Amino acid sequence: MELSQACVAAGIGAVAVSEHTGPPRLHRALPLLSCRLVVSLGTPIEVRYGDQARRVQAVVTGMMRPGTGTPALTLRPQQPMVYVELSPAATQRLTGVPLGEVDAGGLDANDLLPWLGRVSEELADLPAGERVTLMRRRLLDHLARAGRPDVSPYAVEALRVIRVGDGRIPVEDVARQVHLSPRRLRQVMGSAVGIGPKFASRVARLAATLRRAGEGAGSWADIAAECAYHDQSHLVRDFQDLMRTTPSAWLAEEGRNLQGESRTLPRRSSHDQ
Template sequence: MIPVPPVPAALRRYVVARIPYDVDFGAPGVHRGLPSTTITLVLPLDDPLRVSWAGRPATMHAAWASLSGLHTEPAAIHHDGSQRGVQLALSVEGVRVLLGRPAADLSGALTDLDEAAVPPALRQLPERLHTLGSWSARVGLVDRTLAALAARGGDPAPQAEVAHALALLTAGARVADVADEVGYSRRRLGTLVRAECGLAPKAFQRVARLETTRQVLGRRPLAEVAATCGYADQAHLTREWTALAGCTPTTWLREEFPFVQDHGDDGGAGSQA
Protein backbone atom coordinates (compact mmCIF):
# COMPACT_ATOMS: atom_id res chain seq x y z
CA MET A 1 0.00 0.00 0.00
CA ILE A 2 1.24 3.46 -0.90
CA PRO A 3 0.57 5.76 2.08
CA VAL A 4 -1.56 8.67 0.88
CA PRO A 5 -4.25 10.85 2.48
CA PRO A 6 -7.92 10.08 1.81
CA VAL A 7 -9.84 11.80 -0.95
CA PRO A 8 -10.52 15.39 0.22
CA ALA A 9 -14.02 15.89 1.60
CA ALA A 10 -14.90 18.43 -1.09
CA LEU A 11 -14.30 15.81 -3.79
CA ARG A 12 -15.94 12.73 -2.28
CA ARG A 13 -19.25 13.21 -4.14
CA TYR A 14 -17.31 13.12 -7.38
CA VAL A 15 -14.31 10.85 -6.71
CA VAL A 16 -15.36 7.52 -5.23
CA ALA A 17 -11.78 6.27 -5.10
CA ARG A 18 -8.32 7.62 -5.86
CA ILE A 19 -5.76 4.82 -5.85
CA PRO A 20 -2.03 5.26 -6.50
CA TYR A 21 -0.59 1.90 -7.53
CA ASP A 22 2.84 0.32 -7.94
CA VAL A 23 2.38 -3.35 -8.81
CA ASP A 24 4.95 -5.98 -9.77
CA PHE A 25 3.18 -8.93 -11.43
CA GLY A 26 6.43 -10.81 -12.04
CA ALA A 27 5.72 -11.42 -15.72
CA PRO A 28 3.79 -9.82 -18.59
CA GLY A 29 0.09 -10.61 -18.64
CA VAL A 30 -3.48 -9.37 -18.75
CA HIS A 31 -5.53 -8.07 -15.84
CA ARG A 32 -9.32 -8.34 -15.88
CA GLY A 33 -11.23 -5.08 -15.50
CA LEU A 34 -14.76 -5.62 -14.21
CA PRO A 35 -17.87 -3.53 -14.87
CA SER A 36 -18.55 -0.89 -12.23
CA THR A 37 -21.01 1.90 -11.43
CA THR A 38 -18.15 4.40 -11.66
CA ILE A 39 -16.23 5.79 -14.61
CA THR A 40 -12.56 4.83 -14.58
CA LEU A 41 -9.71 7.24 -15.30
CA VAL A 42 -6.21 5.76 -15.17
CA LEU A 43 -3.07 7.91 -15.29
CA PRO A 44 -0.13 5.52 -15.88
CA LEU A 45 3.44 6.63 -15.18
CA ASP A 46 5.79 4.24 -17.01
CA ASP A 47 4.06 3.34 -20.27
CA PRO A 48 0.73 4.12 -21.91
CA LEU A 49 -2.04 1.92 -20.55
CA ARG A 50 -3.09 -0.71 -23.10
CA VAL A 51 -6.68 -1.82 -22.66
CA SER A 52 -9.26 -3.60 -24.84
CA TRP A 53 -12.60 -5.25 -24.35
CA ALA A 54 -11.97 -8.87 -23.37
CA GLY A 55 -11.95 -11.19 -26.38
CA ARG A 56 -11.91 -8.26 -28.81
CA PRO A 57 -8.26 -7.35 -29.45
CA ALA A 58 -9.27 -5.03 -32.30
CA THR A 59 -10.62 -2.63 -29.64
CA MET A 60 -7.15 -2.12 -28.10
CA HIS A 61 -6.54 1.46 -26.99
CA ALA A 62 -3.26 2.81 -25.60
CA ALA A 63 -3.14 6.11 -23.73
CA TRP A 64 -1.34 8.09 -21.04
CA ALA A 65 -4.79 8.87 -19.61
CA SER A 66 -7.15 5.96 -20.14
CA LEU A 67 -10.84 6.73 -19.71
CA SER A 68 -13.58 4.09 -19.74
CA GLY A 69 -17.30 4.71 -19.40
CA LEU A 70 -19.88 2.43 -17.82
CA HIS A 71 -19.93 -0.98 -19.47
CA THR A 72 -21.44 -4.45 -19.10
CA GLU A 73 -18.48 -6.55 -20.27
CA PRO A 74 -14.98 -7.11 -18.91
CA ALA A 75 -11.95 -5.19 -20.09
CA ALA A 76 -8.51 -6.69 -20.70
CA ILE A 77 -5.72 -4.54 -19.25
CA HIS A 78 -2.37 -5.54 -20.73
CA HIS A 79 0.89 -5.08 -18.82
CA ASP A 80 4.59 -5.87 -19.23
CA GLY A 81 5.03 -7.25 -15.72
CA SER A 82 4.67 -4.09 -13.67
CA GLN A 83 2.47 -1.00 -13.55
CA ARG A 84 2.58 2.36 -11.76
CA GLY A 85 0.15 5.21 -11.80
CA VAL A 86 -2.98 6.72 -10.28
CA GLN A 87 -6.46 5.30 -10.85
CA LEU A 88 -9.61 7.32 -10.23
CA ALA A 89 -13.18 6.07 -9.92
CA LEU A 90 -15.53 8.94 -10.77
CA SER A 91 -19.20 9.02 -9.86
CA VAL A 92 -21.81 9.73 -12.52
CA GLU A 93 -22.22 13.19 -11.02
CA GLY A 94 -18.44 13.56 -10.89
CA VAL A 95 -18.17 13.07 -14.65
CA ARG A 96 -20.51 16.02 -15.21
CA VAL A 97 -18.72 18.27 -12.74
CA LEU A 98 -15.10 17.32 -13.48
CA LEU A 99 -15.21 16.34 -17.16
CA GLY A 100 -17.98 18.72 -18.19
CA ARG A 101 -20.25 16.14 -19.83
CA PRO A 102 -22.76 13.42 -18.89
CA ALA A 103 -21.42 9.92 -18.24
CA ALA A 104 -23.69 8.64 -21.01
CA ASP A 105 -21.29 10.23 -23.53
CA LEU A 106 -18.63 7.73 -22.43
CA SER A 107 -20.80 4.62 -22.10
CA GLY A 108 -19.08 1.54 -23.53
CA ALA A 109 -16.09 3.60 -24.64
CA LEU A 110 -12.36 3.05 -24.22
CA THR A 111 -10.90 6.47 -24.85
CA ASP A 112 -8.54 9.11 -23.46
CA LEU A 113 -8.70 12.69 -22.25
CA ASP A 114 -7.86 14.19 -25.63
CA GLU A 115 -10.51 12.23 -27.50
CA ALA A 116 -13.09 12.93 -24.79
CA ALA A 117 -12.59 16.70 -25.18
CA VAL A 118 -12.35 17.34 -21.42
CA PRO A 119 -11.16 20.61 -19.81
CA PRO A 120 -7.53 21.60 -20.59
CA ALA A 121 -6.45 21.21 -16.95
CA LEU A 122 -7.28 17.51 -17.13
CA ARG A 123 -5.63 17.01 -20.52
CA GLN A 124 -2.42 18.50 -19.12
CA LEU A 125 -2.45 16.31 -16.00
CA PRO A 126 -0.58 13.24 -17.39
CA GLU A 127 2.40 15.32 -18.56
CA ARG A 128 2.54 17.23 -15.28
CA LEU A 129 2.47 13.98 -13.29
CA HIS A 130 5.57 12.77 -15.10
CA THR A 131 7.59 15.71 -13.78
CA LEU A 132 7.03 14.70 -10.14
CA GLY A 133 9.15 12.25 -8.18
CA SER A 134 7.04 11.28 -5.15
CA TRP A 135 3.63 9.75 -4.59
CA SER A 136 2.60 12.53 -2.22
CA ALA A 137 3.38 15.14 -4.89
CA ARG A 138 1.52 13.19 -7.58
CA VAL A 139 -1.57 12.65 -5.44
CA GLY A 140 -1.48 16.28 -4.35
CA LEU A 141 -1.42 17.43 -7.97
CA VAL A 142 -4.36 15.19 -8.86
CA ASP A 143 -6.36 16.47 -5.88
CA ARG A 144 -5.63 20.13 -6.63
CA THR A 145 -6.52 19.72 -10.30
CA LEU A 146 -9.83 18.03 -9.50
CA ALA A 147 -10.65 20.52 -6.74
CA ALA A 148 -10.17 23.40 -9.19
CA LEU A 149 -12.45 21.71 -11.70
CA ALA A 150 -15.08 21.07 -9.01
CA ALA A 151 -14.99 24.72 -8.00
CA ARG A 152 -15.51 25.70 -11.65
CA GLY A 153 -18.76 23.72 -11.61
CA GLY A 154 -18.76 21.87 -14.94
CA ASP A 155 -22.12 20.73 -16.24
CA PRO A 156 -25.20 20.99 -14.01
CA ALA A 157 -25.67 18.01 -11.69
CA PRO A 158 -28.15 15.31 -12.73
CA GLN A 159 -31.72 16.20 -11.83
CA ALA A 160 -32.49 15.18 -8.28
CA GLU A 161 -34.91 12.37 -9.20
CA VAL A 162 -32.38 10.72 -11.52
CA ALA A 163 -29.59 10.98 -8.94
CA HIS A 164 -31.92 9.44 -6.34
CA ALA A 165 -32.89 6.66 -8.75
CA LEU A 166 -29.24 5.79 -9.40
CA ALA A 167 -28.58 5.69 -5.65
CA LEU A 168 -31.52 3.34 -5.12
CA LEU A 169 -30.44 1.09 -7.98
CA THR A 170 -26.92 0.97 -6.58
CA ALA A 171 -28.35 -0.09 -3.24
CA GLY A 172 -30.18 -2.99 -4.92
CA ALA A 173 -33.75 -1.69 -5.13
CA ARG A 174 -35.96 -3.24 -7.82
CA VAL A 175 -36.49 -1.13 -10.92
CA ALA A 176 -40.27 -1.04 -10.41
CA ASP A 177 -39.83 0.13 -6.82
CA VAL A 178 -37.37 2.80 -7.89
CA ALA A 179 -39.81 4.10 -10.50
CA ASP A 180 -42.54 4.31 -7.85
CA GLU A 181 -40.21 6.03 -5.39
CA VAL A 182 -39.19 8.81 -7.79
CA GLY A 183 -42.65 9.15 -9.36
CA TYR A 184 -41.88 8.06 -12.93
CA SER A 185 -43.18 5.32 -15.15
CA ARG A 186 -40.63 2.57 -15.82
CA ARG A 187 -40.33 3.78 -19.40
CA ARG A 188 -39.67 7.38 -18.36
CA LEU A 189 -37.18 6.22 -15.72
CA GLY A 190 -35.37 4.15 -18.33
CA THR A 191 -35.12 7.09 -20.71
CA LEU A 192 -33.71 9.43 -18.06
CA VAL A 193 -31.25 6.92 -16.58
CA ARG A 194 -29.89 5.97 -20.01
CA ALA A 195 -29.53 9.64 -20.91
CA GLU A 196 -27.51 10.23 -17.73
CA CYS A 197 -25.22 7.18 -17.47
CA GLY A 198 -25.63 5.26 -20.74
CA LEU A 199 -27.09 2.11 -19.20
CA ALA A 200 -30.71 1.08 -18.77
CA PRO A 201 -31.86 0.84 -15.12
CA LYS A 202 -31.79 -2.96 -15.11
CA ALA A 203 -28.28 -3.07 -16.58
CA PHE A 204 -27.07 -0.46 -14.07
CA GLN A 205 -28.60 -2.51 -11.25
CA ARG A 206 -26.87 -5.70 -12.48
CA VAL A 207 -23.52 -3.93 -12.55
CA ALA A 208 -24.12 -2.48 -9.07
CA ARG A 209 -24.92 -5.93 -7.69
CA LEU A 210 -21.75 -7.37 -9.24
CA GLU A 211 -19.79 -4.54 -7.65
CA THR A 212 -21.31 -5.33 -4.26
CA THR A 213 -20.37 -8.99 -4.46
CA ARG A 214 -16.72 -8.09 -5.11
CA GLN A 215 -16.49 -6.69 -1.59
CA VAL A 216 -17.41 -9.98 0.09
CA LEU A 217 -16.17 -12.71 -2.25
CA GLY A 218 -13.64 -14.95 -0.53
CA ARG A 219 -14.91 -13.96 2.92
CA ARG A 220 -18.21 -15.84 2.92
CA PRO A 221 -19.59 -18.99 1.24
CA LEU A 222 -20.83 -18.26 -2.27
CA ALA A 223 -24.39 -19.33 -1.41
CA GLU A 224 -24.39 -16.77 1.41
CA VAL A 225 -22.95 -14.09 -0.88
CA ALA A 226 -25.71 -14.81 -3.40
CA ALA A 227 -28.46 -14.48 -0.79
CA THR A 228 -26.96 -11.35 0.79
CA CYS A 229 -26.42 -9.55 -2.52
CA GLY A 230 -29.86 -10.19 -3.98
CA TYR A 231 -29.32 -13.13 -6.34
CA ALA A 232 -31.95 -15.87 -6.54
CA ASP A 233 -29.35 -18.50 -5.67
CA GLN A 234 -25.70 -19.40 -6.16
CA ALA A 235 -26.30 -20.53 -9.75
CA HIS A 236 -27.81 -17.12 -10.54
CA LEU A 237 -24.75 -15.44 -9.04
CA THR A 238 -22.45 -17.54 -11.21
CA ARG A 239 -24.46 -16.85 -14.39
CA GLU A 240 -24.39 -13.10 -13.78
CA TRP A 241 -20.65 -13.10 -13.12
CA THR A 242 -20.02 -15.11 -16.26
CA ALA A 243 -22.14 -12.71 -18.32
CA LEU A 244 -20.72 -9.47 -16.91
CA ALA A 245 -17.20 -10.37 -15.78
CA GLY A 246 -16.43 -13.10 -18.30
CA CYS A 247 -15.59 -15.59 -15.55
CA THR A 248 -17.05 -17.26 -12.47
CA PRO A 249 -16.55 -15.73 -9.01
CA THR A 250 -14.07 -18.46 -8.10
CA THR A 251 -12.02 -17.84 -11.23
CA TRP A 252 -11.87 -14.14 -10.42
CA LEU A 253 -10.71 -14.88 -6.88
CA ARG A 254 -7.97 -17.13 -8.20
CA GLU A 255 -6.82 -14.45 -10.62
CA GLU A 256 -6.90 -11.58 -8.14
CA PHE A 257 -6.06 -13.23 -4.85
CA PRO A 258 -4.14 -16.48 -5.43
CA PHE A 259 -3.78 -17.20 -1.72
CA VAL A 260 -7.29 -16.33 -0.54
CA GLN A 261 -9.15 -19.26 0.99
CA ASP A 262 -12.53 -19.43 -0.75
CA HIS A 263 -15.48 -20.96 1.08
CA GLY A 264 -17.06 -22.78 -1.81
CA ASP A 265 -16.60 -23.15 -5.54
CA ASP A 266 -19.25 -22.44 -8.17
CA GLY A 267 -20.79 -25.81 -7.61
CA GLY A 268 -20.92 -25.50 -3.84
CA ALA A 269 -17.94 -27.61 -2.76
CA GLY A 270 -15.01 -26.14 -0.84
CA SER A 271 -11.91 -25.18 -2.77
CA GLN A 272 -8.62 -23.35 -2.42
CA ALA A 273 -8.77 -20.09 -4.39
Protein backbone atom coordinates in the same frame (compact mmCIF):
# COMPACT_ATOMS: atom_id res chain seq x y z
CA MET B 1 -13.95 21.99 4.19
CA GLU B 2 -11.22 19.36 4.32
CA LEU B 3 -9.96 17.75 1.14
CA SER B 4 -11.80 14.43 1.48
CA GLN B 5 -15.13 16.15 2.15
CA ALA B 6 -14.64 18.51 -0.78
CA CYS B 7 -13.95 15.55 -3.05
CA VAL B 8 -17.10 13.73 -1.97
CA ALA B 9 -19.17 16.85 -2.56
CA ALA B 10 -17.64 17.28 -6.03
CA GLY B 11 -18.21 13.67 -7.09
CA ILE B 12 -14.63 12.44 -6.72
CA GLY B 13 -14.61 8.98 -5.18
CA ALA B 14 -11.73 6.65 -4.45
CA VAL B 15 -8.30 7.67 -5.74
CA ALA B 16 -5.60 4.98 -5.73
CA VAL B 17 -2.07 4.51 -7.00
CA SER B 18 -0.38 1.23 -7.82
CA GLU B 19 2.53 -0.23 -9.73
CA HIS B 20 2.51 -3.81 -10.97
CA THR B 21 5.53 -6.03 -10.43
CA GLY B 22 6.22 -9.29 -12.18
CA PRO B 23 5.21 -10.42 -15.66
CA PRO B 24 2.35 -8.69 -17.53
CA ARG B 25 -1.09 -9.88 -16.53
CA LEU B 26 -4.76 -9.17 -17.16
CA HIS B 27 -6.73 -7.05 -14.70
CA ARG B 28 -10.50 -6.85 -15.14
CA ALA B 29 -12.18 -3.63 -14.08
CA LEU B 30 -14.74 -4.17 -11.35
CA PRO B 31 -18.37 -3.44 -12.22
CA LEU B 32 -19.41 -0.07 -10.76
CA LEU B 33 -22.21 2.45 -11.18
CA SER B 34 -19.66 5.19 -11.65
CA CYS B 35 -17.07 6.34 -14.14
CA ARG B 36 -13.29 6.08 -13.99
CA LEU B 37 -10.20 8.01 -14.93
CA VAL B 38 -7.13 5.78 -15.29
CA VAL B 39 -3.73 7.35 -15.94
CA SER B 40 -0.43 5.62 -16.65
CA LEU B 41 2.71 7.50 -15.61
CA GLY B 42 4.83 5.07 -17.61
CA THR B 43 4.13 3.04 -20.72
CA PRO B 44 0.69 3.34 -22.39
CA ILE B 45 -2.24 1.32 -21.06
CA GLU B 46 -3.55 -1.56 -23.13
CA VAL B 47 -7.35 -1.51 -22.81
CA ARG B 48 -9.49 -4.42 -24.02
CA TYR B 49 -13.22 -3.92 -24.32
CA GLY B 50 -15.43 -6.33 -26.20
CA ASP B 51 -13.51 -7.40 -29.29
CA GLN B 52 -11.38 -4.26 -29.44
CA ALA B 53 -7.97 -3.44 -27.95
CA ARG B 54 -6.09 -0.16 -27.97
CA ARG B 55 -3.22 1.60 -26.22
CA VAL B 56 -3.65 4.98 -24.56
CA GLN B 57 -1.75 6.97 -21.96
CA ALA B 58 -4.94 7.72 -20.04
CA VAL B 59 -8.57 6.70 -20.39
CA VAL B 60 -11.85 8.01 -19.02
CA THR B 61 -14.54 5.36 -18.91
CA GLY B 62 -18.30 5.59 -18.66
CA MET B 63 -21.03 3.22 -17.59
CA MET B 64 -21.17 -0.45 -18.53
CA ARG B 65 -23.51 -1.48 -21.33
CA PRO B 66 -25.59 -4.66 -21.66
CA GLY B 67 -23.96 -7.32 -23.81
CA THR B 68 -20.34 -6.34 -23.16
CA GLY B 69 -18.24 -7.34 -20.16
CA THR B 70 -16.16 -4.98 -18.07
CA PRO B 71 -13.01 -3.64 -19.72
CA ALA B 72 -9.67 -5.25 -18.94
CA LEU B 73 -6.23 -3.71 -18.65
CA THR B 74 -2.91 -5.43 -19.22
CA LEU B 75 -0.76 -4.52 -16.23
CA ARG B 76 2.95 -4.25 -16.95
CA PRO B 77 6.01 -3.62 -14.78
CA GLN B 78 7.37 -0.06 -14.55
CA GLN B 79 3.92 1.33 -15.29
CA PRO B 80 2.82 3.44 -12.28
CA MET B 81 -0.95 3.93 -12.43
CA VAL B 82 -3.42 6.36 -10.90
CA TYR B 83 -7.08 5.29 -10.66
CA VAL B 84 -9.90 7.73 -9.93
CA GLU B 85 -13.57 6.91 -9.39
CA LEU B 86 -15.83 9.73 -10.59
CA SER B 87 -19.56 10.28 -10.33
CA PRO B 88 -21.44 10.48 -13.64
CA ALA B 89 -22.09 14.19 -13.07
CA ALA B 90 -18.42 14.94 -12.33
CA THR B 91 -17.35 13.00 -15.42
CA GLN B 92 -19.74 14.93 -17.63
CA ARG B 93 -18.56 18.24 -16.18
CA LEU B 94 -14.88 17.42 -16.70
CA THR B 95 -15.20 16.05 -20.22
CA GLY B 96 -18.19 17.95 -21.60
CA VAL B 97 -19.29 14.71 -23.29
CA PRO B 98 -22.84 13.35 -22.77
CA LEU B 99 -22.66 10.22 -20.63
CA GLY B 100 -24.70 8.27 -23.14
CA GLU B 101 -21.74 8.62 -25.54
CA VAL B 102 -19.11 7.23 -23.14
CA ASP B 103 -19.23 3.49 -22.50
CA ALA B 104 -17.05 1.38 -20.22
CA GLY B 105 -14.44 1.02 -22.96
CA GLY B 106 -13.80 4.72 -22.51
CA LEU B 107 -12.29 7.54 -24.50
CA ASP B 108 -8.74 8.87 -24.71
CA ALA B 109 -8.53 11.11 -21.64
CA ASN B 110 -5.74 13.26 -23.05
CA ASP B 111 -8.01 14.22 -25.96
CA LEU B 112 -10.82 15.22 -23.60
CA LEU B 113 -8.73 16.77 -20.81
CA PRO B 114 -5.95 18.92 -22.30
CA TRP B 115 -4.56 19.67 -18.84
CA LEU B 116 -4.04 16.01 -17.94
CA GLY B 117 -0.61 15.78 -19.56
CA ARG B 118 0.76 18.49 -17.26
CA VAL B 119 -0.81 16.86 -14.23
CA SER B 120 0.71 13.51 -15.22
CA GLU B 121 4.15 15.11 -15.30
CA GLU B 122 3.57 16.54 -11.82
CA LEU B 123 2.46 13.15 -10.54
CA ALA B 124 5.45 11.36 -12.02
CA ASP B 125 7.81 13.70 -10.15
CA LEU B 126 6.25 12.87 -6.78
CA PRO B 127 6.72 9.88 -4.47
CA ALA B 128 3.83 7.43 -4.76
CA GLY B 129 2.50 8.41 -1.34
CA GLU B 130 1.92 12.03 -2.41
CA ARG B 131 0.21 11.36 -5.73
CA VAL B 132 -3.29 10.78 -4.35
CA THR B 133 -3.44 14.20 -2.68
CA LEU B 134 -2.16 16.02 -5.76
CA MET B 135 -4.61 14.22 -8.04
CA ARG B 136 -7.50 15.12 -5.77
CA ARG B 137 -6.47 18.78 -5.66
CA ARG B 138 -6.05 19.06 -9.42
CA LEU B 139 -9.42 17.44 -10.10
CA LEU B 140 -11.10 19.80 -7.62
CA ASP B 141 -9.44 22.78 -9.32
CA HIS B 142 -10.75 21.79 -12.74
CA LEU B 143 -14.20 20.88 -11.48
CA ALA B 144 -14.43 24.30 -9.83
CA ARG B 145 -13.91 25.88 -13.25
CA ALA B 146 -16.21 23.48 -15.11
CA GLY B 147 -19.79 24.20 -16.04
CA ARG B 148 -22.84 22.86 -14.30
CA PRO B 149 -23.61 19.17 -14.95
CA ASP B 150 -25.98 18.43 -17.78
CA VAL B 151 -27.19 15.17 -16.26
CA SER B 152 -30.74 14.45 -15.15
CA PRO B 153 -30.96 14.71 -11.35
CA TYR B 154 -33.55 11.94 -11.47
CA ALA B 155 -31.05 9.60 -13.13
CA VAL B 156 -28.31 10.57 -10.67
CA GLU B 157 -30.58 9.95 -7.69
CA ALA B 158 -31.81 6.65 -9.12
CA LEU B 159 -28.22 5.45 -9.52
CA ARG B 160 -27.54 6.42 -5.91
CA VAL B 161 -30.60 4.52 -4.66
CA ILE B 162 -29.64 1.44 -6.68
CA ARG B 163 -26.01 1.58 -5.55
CA VAL B 164 -26.81 2.08 -1.86
CA GLY B 165 -29.30 -0.78 -2.03
CA ASP B 166 -26.71 -3.09 -3.64
CA GLY B 167 -29.07 -3.66 -6.56
CA ARG B 168 -31.73 -5.33 -4.41
CA ILE B 169 -34.43 -2.63 -4.59
CA PRO B 170 -37.16 -3.42 -7.16
CA VAL B 171 -37.39 -1.03 -10.09
CA GLU B 172 -40.89 0.04 -9.01
CA ASP B 173 -39.54 1.07 -5.60
CA VAL B 174 -36.58 2.92 -7.12
CA ALA B 175 -39.00 4.83 -9.34
CA ARG B 176 -41.20 5.65 -6.37
CA GLN B 177 -38.23 7.02 -4.42
CA VAL B 178 -37.28 9.40 -7.24
CA HIS B 179 -40.92 10.36 -7.91
CA LEU B 180 -41.18 8.91 -11.42
CA SER B 181 -43.17 6.09 -12.95
CA PRO B 182 -41.12 2.97 -13.78
CA ARG B 183 -41.58 3.65 -17.49
CA ARG B 184 -40.45 7.26 -17.17
CA LEU B 185 -37.48 6.19 -15.05
CA ARG B 186 -36.34 3.79 -17.77
CA GLN B 187 -36.61 6.58 -20.35
CA VAL B 188 -34.76 9.12 -18.21
CA MET B 189 -31.91 6.79 -17.28
CA GLY B 190 -31.52 5.49 -20.82
CA SER B 191 -31.25 9.02 -22.18
CA ALA B 192 -29.02 10.37 -19.41
CA VAL B 193 -26.56 7.56 -18.69
CA GLY B 194 -27.15 4.96 -21.40
CA ILE B 195 -28.54 2.19 -19.19
CA GLY B 196 -31.84 1.35 -17.51
CA PRO B 197 -32.58 0.62 -13.85
CA LYS B 198 -32.76 -3.16 -14.27
CA PHE B 199 -29.28 -3.41 -15.77
CA ALA B 200 -27.93 -0.91 -13.23
CA SER B 201 -29.28 -3.16 -10.47
CA ARG B 202 -27.43 -6.16 -11.91
CA VAL B 203 -24.19 -4.16 -11.91
CA ALA B 204 -24.71 -2.97 -8.34
CA ARG B 205 -25.49 -6.47 -7.10
CA LEU B 206 -22.37 -7.96 -8.70
CA ALA B 207 -20.28 -5.11 -7.25
CA ALA B 208 -21.65 -5.99 -3.80
CA THR B 209 -20.87 -9.65 -4.48
CA LEU B 210 -17.23 -8.87 -5.24
CA ARG B 211 -16.91 -6.81 -2.07
CA ARG B 212 -18.35 -9.69 -0.08
CA ALA B 213 -15.95 -12.15 -1.70
CA GLY B 214 -13.04 -9.91 -0.77
CA GLU B 215 -14.07 -10.06 2.87
CA GLY B 216 -13.87 -13.85 2.87
CA ALA B 217 -16.76 -16.30 2.93
CA GLY B 218 -17.46 -19.97 3.33
CA SER B 219 -18.54 -20.58 -0.26
CA TRP B 220 -19.92 -18.92 -3.36
CA ALA B 221 -23.30 -20.42 -2.46
CA ASP B 222 -23.20 -18.43 0.80
CA ILE B 223 -22.36 -15.25 -1.08
CA ALA B 224 -25.11 -15.87 -3.63
CA ALA B 225 -27.67 -16.18 -0.84
CA GLU B 226 -26.41 -13.10 1.00
CA CYS B 227 -26.45 -10.98 -2.16
CA ALA B 228 -30.00 -11.99 -3.13
CA TYR B 229 -29.26 -14.19 -6.14
CA HIS B 230 -31.75 -16.96 -6.82
CA ASP B 231 -28.95 -19.49 -6.47
CA GLN B 232 -25.25 -19.96 -7.17
CA SER B 233 -25.84 -20.64 -10.87
CA HIS B 234 -27.55 -17.25 -11.15
CA LEU B 235 -24.46 -15.58 -9.66
CA VAL B 236 -22.17 -17.43 -12.07
CA ARG B 237 -24.29 -16.30 -15.04
CA ASP B 238 -23.95 -12.67 -13.97
CA PHE B 239 -20.18 -13.10 -13.66
CA GLN B 240 -20.07 -14.47 -17.19
CA ASP B 241 -22.39 -11.82 -18.62
CA LEU B 242 -20.87 -8.80 -16.89
CA MET B 243 -17.21 -9.77 -16.51
CA ARG B 244 -16.72 -12.53 -19.11
CA THR B 245 -15.20 -14.83 -16.52
CA THR B 246 -16.19 -17.12 -13.65
CA PRO B 247 -15.91 -16.50 -9.90
CA SER B 248 -12.97 -18.87 -9.46
CA ALA B 249 -11.12 -17.50 -12.51
CA TRP B 250 -11.59 -13.95 -11.19
CA LEU B 251 -10.18 -14.95 -7.78
CA ALA B 252 -7.19 -16.57 -9.47
CA GLU B 253 -6.50 -13.38 -11.44
CA GLU B 254 -6.96 -10.93 -8.59
CA GLY B 255 -5.47 -13.12 -5.87
CA ARG B 256 -2.05 -12.15 -7.16
CA ASN B 257 -2.97 -8.53 -6.44
CA LEU B 258 -3.58 -8.92 -2.71
CA GLN B 259 0.05 -8.04 -1.94
CA GLY B 260 0.33 -9.85 1.34
CA GLU B 261 -3.19 -9.11 2.56
CA SER B 262 -4.59 -12.20 4.26
CA ARG B 263 -8.03 -13.25 3.08
CA THR B 264 -10.08 -16.42 3.35
CA LEU B 265 -11.32 -17.05 -0.16
CA PRO B 266 -14.57 -18.87 -0.92
CA ARG B 267 -14.37 -22.55 -1.78
CA ARG B 268 -14.72 -23.52 -5.38
CA SER B 269 -17.71 -25.70 -6.27
CA SER B 270 -18.93 -27.62 -9.29
CA HIS B 271 -21.19 -24.70 -10.30
CA ASP B 272 -18.18 -22.43 -10.81
CA GLN B 273 -16.98 -23.63 -14.19
